[in-house]
Amino acid sequence: MTSDRALEIVAFDFDVPADYHPVPLAGAEGLDSVRWARGVVDEIEQDVDSVGAVGDIVEQLAELRRQLLSQQDSWLSAAVSIRPEDELSIGCLVTAEQFAMDDDDGPEAFETMLREGTRVLAPGKRTRTADLWRSHSDVGEIVGMFHRFDVTDPGAVVARVEQRTIFGVFPPGSSDMIRFVFTVSDLATFDDMPRDTQAIVERLTVTTAVRA
Numbered sequence: 001m002t003s004d005r006a007l008e009i010v011a012f013d014f015d016v017p018a019d020y021h022p023v024p025l026a027g028a029e030g031l032d033s034v035r036w037a038r039g040v041v042d043e044i045e046q047d048v049d050s051v052g053a054v055g056d057i058v059e060q061l062a063e064l065r066r067q068l069l070s071q072q073d074s075w076l077s078a079a080v081s082i083r084p085e086d087e088l089s090i091g092c093l094v095t096a097e098q099f100a101m102d103d104d105d106g107p108e109a110f111e112t113m114l115r116e117g118t119r120v121l122a123p124g125k126r127t128r129t130a131d132l133w134r135s136h137s138d139v140g141e142i143v144g145m146f147h148r149f150d151v152t153d154p155g156a157v158v159a160r161v162e163q164r165t166i167f168g169v170f171p172p173g174s175s176d177m178i179r180f181v182f183t184v185s186d187l188a189t190f191d192d193m194p195r196d197t198q199a200i201v202e203r204l205t206v207t208t209a210v211r212a
Contacts, residue, residue, distance in 0.1 A: 007208040009098055009176040015203045016079045016094065023065050023078040033069075037061035041088065048084045057088040064093065073097065083186065091189040094182045094200065101175055107134065107143050110168040110177070114145045126150045128161070131194070137202045140171040144201075146194045163187060165197045171206050178204060 016022075021040050024031055037058045045051050061080065068078055075098040081091035111132060118130035129148040136142065144167045150159035167180040182197040190196045 005101070005103075005173060005175040006210055007171070007173045007175065008100075008211040009171065009174055009178070009206050010209050011207040012096070012098065012178055013205050014077075014096060014200060016200055017081070019083075019091070020079040020081045020094070023068060023080055025065075025068055025076055025078060026074050029069060033062040033065040034058065036065060040082065044082055044084060044088065051084045051088065053087045055087040055089070057082070057090070060090055064090065068095070075099075081189070083189065090185045092182055092184045092197075094180060094197070096178055096180050096204075099177050099179060101177055105177070107141050107168065107170050110170075111143050114143070114166060114168075118145075118147055118149075121149065124152045124154070126152075126159075133194075135198070137169075137204075139202070139204050139206055140169055140174070142170075142198070142201060143168040144194065144198055161187065163193060165193055167198065167201045169201060169204055171208060174206075174208055175211060178206070180204075 021043070024036060040061060041054060041058055064080065068076065077096045078093065080093050083089045083091040111134075114132060115130070118127045121127065127147065127149045129146065131146045133144050134141065135144065144165060146163070146165050148161065148163040151162055152159040163184060165182045169178040169180070180197075180201050182193070184190065184193070
């Protein structure tokens with residue numbers, strides 16, 4: 001640990017728009033995923049004036065939570081937005097995770113990692129667009145990336161387009177960072193995905209303390 005990184009993150013939180021629903025993870029392993037998903041749908045039906053057909057949204061939400069729980073990551077937080085038009089569907093999954101940094105980690109190393117990640121993708125994936133930027137907020141320096149890519153499933157002739165944004169947040173003096181990942185199921189979820197997701201990241205609050 002370098003002398004200018006004497007702090008550690010002891011807690012963090014972030015606000016999301018009203019159409020997002022927290023996914024209970026740490027400390028909620030005993031909660032049934034289907035029961036949670038049905039509760040989310042009941043809440044939407046009570047709070048939203050015009051709601052489309054329920055469809056299979058309960059099964060989708062339950063499976064999403066099971067996948068997140070399978071990571072067994074106590075540092076992971078998540079929320080999911082629901083689109084109520086026509087038929088209820090998942091709009092965006094946002095995950096936030098805390099990481100401890102080595103001495104050679106930081107904004108530059110994170111940006112390099114993001115760039116390399118767009119060049120070396122899993123089989124069947126090909127990058128269309130990868131835009132990176134730097135900015136500052138009250139919580140610290142931010143490195144952001146918007147990534148649009150093609151996905152061709154085995155045996156498929158036509159690729160589908162997916163997109164995501166990834167952010168690294170580096171509080172001043174901290175040896176820890178926070179990584180955000182926003183993944184959309186529907187490309188129409190955001191009017192401007194880089195702008196709208198960065199607005200959520202900038203609402204991050206962190207509590208730091210001197211590392212013992």
